[in-house]
Amino acid sequence: MTQHSGSGPLDGIVVADFSRVLAGPYATMMLADLGATVIKVEAPRGDDTRYFTPPSREGVSTYYLSVNRNKYSIVLDLCDPEDLETAYQILDRADVFVENFKPGSLGKFGLAPKDVAARWPEMIHASITGFGMEGGAELPGYDLLVQALSGLMHVTGSADGPPQRAGVAIFDVITGMHATIGILGALQERHVSGRGQRIVLDLLSSAQSALVNQTTGNVACGNEPMRMGNEHPSLYPYGPFGASDRDIIICIGNDTQFTRFCEQLGMPEVAEDERYRTVDARNRNRASLKELIEERLGTKTAAEWFAAFRAVKIACAPIFTVGEGVDFAEGLGLHPVVKIKDGDDEVPLIKSPIRYSRSAINYRKAPPRLGADNQSVREWLGQTAPRVSAQVEA
Template identity: 50%
Template sequence: MTAPAVPLDAPRSGPLSGIVVADLSRVMAGPYAAMMLGDMGATVVKVEHPSGDETRGFAPPLRDDVATYYLSANRNKYGVALDFGVEEDRQTAVDIIDRSDIVIQNFKVGGLRRFGLDYETLSAERPGLIYASISGFGRGAGAHLPGYDLCAQAVSGLMSIQGDPDGEPYRAGFALFDVFAGMHTVMGVLGALRHRERTGQGQEIEVDLLSSGLASMANQTMAYIGAGVVPQRMGNEHPSLYPYAPFRTADRDLIVAVGNDRQFRTLCAVLDIPAVADDARFLTGPARNEHRETLRRILEPRLVTAGADHWFDQLSARGVPCSPINTIGQGVEYATRMGLDPIQYAGAEQEPTVRHPVTYSATPAGYELAPPTIGQHTDAVRAWITQTTTKKGTE
C-alpha cells in the first residue's frame, strides 16, 4: 500500500472541493458518476471488496496489465479494500460514510441492509446524508433482476431501433445506459446537494438503467408515449430529418446532417443544383422525408464527383453540418486539432485519461489521482479517519 501523492484533506480546485464521496459502487454507472464528482473536486474514496471491482478483469484491452475498462471510470479516487463481512472492515466503511456527504452504491436492491449500510439505517443518525442508489430496474417488481447494460438496452427497446431495417437488432457500441445512468446520478446528487444547502436535509436518490435509458432515448420514447408510434430500425437514417444520413462520395461515406430548410438550400447551392431547393417535393422537412429516396438519387451523383474531405471542407465552410465517419482514434485526433485537449494525464503516474467533458472558467476539473490499485490507499484512509471528525448529523 502506498501513500497518495495528494493527501485526502488537500484542497481541490474544482467546484465540489470539500465534498466527500463514499463510492461503494462497481462496474460502470456508479464508478463513472463518482469519477465525475471527483473530477469536479470532491474527495472520493472508492471502497472495493478485496477481490476488486469486476471491471479490473474486463480485458482486453490492457494498459500495463490493467483493463482500460476499469481505468475509464476510476480516476480521482482513493482506493480502499474492505470486506463488509469482517466487522473491522464494516466499521471502517461506516467511519468513511460518517465523514462523507454522499454515498454512491449499486449493490443488489436491499443488499447492504444486512451490513447496516443501507439508507434507512445510515440516515437515522445522518440526516444530511445524500445516498445515491443505482439499480437495473428499480426496487419494485424488477428488484431481483441483474442490472446489466445489455439487458437494459434490449428490454428498453433501444436495440429494436439499432441496425438495418431488414437486419438484426444491435446494441450500442459501449455501455450506453450505464453511462447515461452515471450522468443522471451526478445530476441527482447535485440537485440533492442544493436541497441540503437550503434545508439541511439529505435524501436518497434512485436511478435505474431502464428509466435512464427511456429518458435518454428522448424523441424516440416520446414518439410512442405522445403519438402511439413504435419507432423501427432505420439503419443510419433519422425518422424526422432528411438528408440526415451517410452518403457516398468518391472515396468514402460522408455524413450530411441537414436540420432546416436554410441548410438544405445551402447544400443544393454547394452541390450546384440550386433548382432542387425549389422543387415542391423538397421544400420542407416533411416533404423531404416523404421523398427521401428520390432526393438521395439526386444528391449522391453530385457527391460522388469528389471525395469526402473535399465536401467536408466545402460544406462546413458554408455552415452545412457534415462529417467523415472516423475511427475512435481519428475522433480523438480530430478533437485534438479542434483544441479540445481530449487526452489528460492523471496523478503522479501521468496515466493518460479522457478529458472531463465540462470546462469551468473559474473552477477547472482536476486529474490529481490515477485510478487506484486494489486497496492502494487503505492505510492512508484509516489514518485520515483517525485524524478527522465526522460529518454525521451536522448538515
C-alpha cells in the same frame, strides 16, 4: 490521503463510493473531477472492471481506467466486523454515499436505507439499480439487458437487419450522469434545509428518458418506431451518403440549409423542386433525392466535400475511427487527452468535458491500484472527526 480544499466547486465534499462497474463509478469520477474527495470502497477481489480485458495498459484494464481517476481505493470485506466498522467510520465523515448493491442486500450490514437515514440524517444516499427496487429487483443490471428491454435495440440497426446494440454501455453512462445531477441537486437542497435524502435511480428509467423523441412518440400518440439504419425518422437528408471514396455524413435540419446544400452541390434547382422543397416533401421522396445527391457527391472525395461544406457552414462529417476522432478533437484545440502522473508513469485518459470560467478540473490522481490507499485512508480516519450528526446517532 488529503481531503481537498480550494481547487474545485465540490472541495470539502466527501464521497463514500461503494459502487462498481460503470454507472456509479462514472458518477463518482465526475464528482471527484469537480473536487470532491472520493473514497472507493472495494471488496477483496476489487471492482469487476479491473478484469474487463482486453484492452489493457500496463496490465490494467482500460475499462477500469476510464471511470476511476481522482479516487482513493481501500479494500474492505463488509462481512468482517473490523472492516465493516471501518466502512462505518468512512460514512461517518462522508457527505455522499453511492452504492449499486442489489436491492435489499445492504440490510445485513446495517446499511439499509432506513439505517442510513437514521444514523446519518444529513447524508445524500444515491442508490443505483438496473430495474428498480420492486418488480425488477431480481434482474441483473447489465446495460445490454436495458438496451434490449428499453427498445433501443429495436430502433437500432438496418431496416432489414437484426436489432443492434450501441457500441458503448450508453445507459450506464447516462444513469451515471443522472446520478451526478441528482446528487448535486440534493447537496444544494441540503445547503438550504440541513437535511440529507435518498436518491433512487435505475438504468431502465434512465434509458426511457434518454430515448427522448422515440419514447415520447410512443406514449404521446401511439407511434411504434422501427429500425431505419442510419436514417432519421423526421429529417432528410440526414445520414451517410456516398462520396467517391467513402461515406460522408450530411445533416440538413431545415429548408434554408437544404437550399444552401443544393447550391454547394451545383444543383440549386433541386431546392425549388416541389418534391424536395419542404421537410415533409423530402421525407416522402427520399429515394429519388438520394440518387441526385450521391450523383454529385461521387465527383469528389469525402475529405474534399468536408472542406467545401464546412466553408459554407453545412453540417457534415466523415466517419472516423475512435482514434481519428481523438485526433480531430485535438486539431480543433479541444485537447481531449490528459496525462496523470502515476509514480514514474503517466496514464493518458480522456479528460472531463466540463470547463469552468473560474473553477478548475483537477487531475490530481491516477486510477488507483486495488487497495493502494488502505493505509492513507485509515490514517485520514484517525486524523478527522465524524460529522456531528453521525457522532450523535452512533
